[in-house]
Amino acid sequence: MTGVLFDFSGTLFRIESTESWLRAVLAETGHTLPEPELLDAARALEEAGALAGGADPVELPEELAEVWAVRDESAELHRAAYTGLSRRVTLPDPGLHDALYARHMTPAAWAPYPDAAEVLRSLRERGIRVGVVSNVGWDLRPVFRAHGLDPYVDAYVLSYEHGVQKPDPRLFSVACAALGADPREVLMVGDSREADGGAATLGCRVHFVDHLPVTDRPGALLPVLDLVG
Incomplete structure (x- = not known):
């Protein structure tokens, strides 16, 4: 990946x-x-x-x-x-x-999951580019900056900025292009099988996590590090 x-x-x-x-x-x-x-x-x-x-x-x-x-x-x-x-x-x-x-x-109003920083930092150290693809109606970049995660993100692809929302494959295509990556070499990580699963249309591998309270999900992102090899 x-x-x-x-x-x-x-x-x-x-x-x-x-x-x-x-x-x-x-x-x-x-x-x-x-x-x-x-x-x-x-x-x-x-x-x-x-x-x-x-x-x-x-x-x-x-x-x-x-x-x-x-x-x-x-x-x-x-x-x-x-x-x-x-x-x-x-x-x-x-x-x-x-x-x-x-x-x-x-x-x-937002809290990062406990393992988010570790996973993003590890991906950066491995030279793997990271994008955030979100169905959202406002600029979430300040949330990442305030919580110290922005340095690990190479591209933000936000639905309201492109006029298209997941699972439309066009949004994932924009994101892969922003990373300069072949979709077949990209892993999409999300909590919605309907929305995030749209990435599979392009050939991306998809991994799902559960949308749980922060205190109830301490390490669900860690398997991403094994999936990217």
Whole structure:
């Protein structure tokens, strides 16, 4: 293998819990909620699927189905999808929905998996080029910089910057080209068999990890080092 492509959310990083997300925004904006109401609101937001990188909606509203299907193709669609879901939950101030969306794009909202730095550093030491291929509606590069992982990434290929989202093979093709690598010599690592599995269309080898909380997945990325040889 001459290159490895990684998904972002659920693969290298994990978003904070919905409760932590809501608590942080309430604190940042000076709002308070009684504890039972806060917990109820957090549960409702999670069921709504309002946190990007978190759980999918339990029930997708018909009026949001079209934008949801293509949400990662532009920043505008991504915002519309997630703030639309968030607004299905009543909060003490309508402005909190935009604040919640803004919060999820900050480095503080994300934590790298425990083995991410070790694996990326080892790949760099072996001379294997690394790309990040993500279905996302915002620039995640600051997250990598803030957590010290940016020096190990050679290319970022983000769906909203190309107007196409995984599993469309065109996004993986752009990523392989950015690494200067033949797709048949590239390993794609991700947590979604549907989205990340699209890389196999080009001849990439694909390896899947489970989208688990950071504390529950201490070493799932380490096998990547054996797979690249």
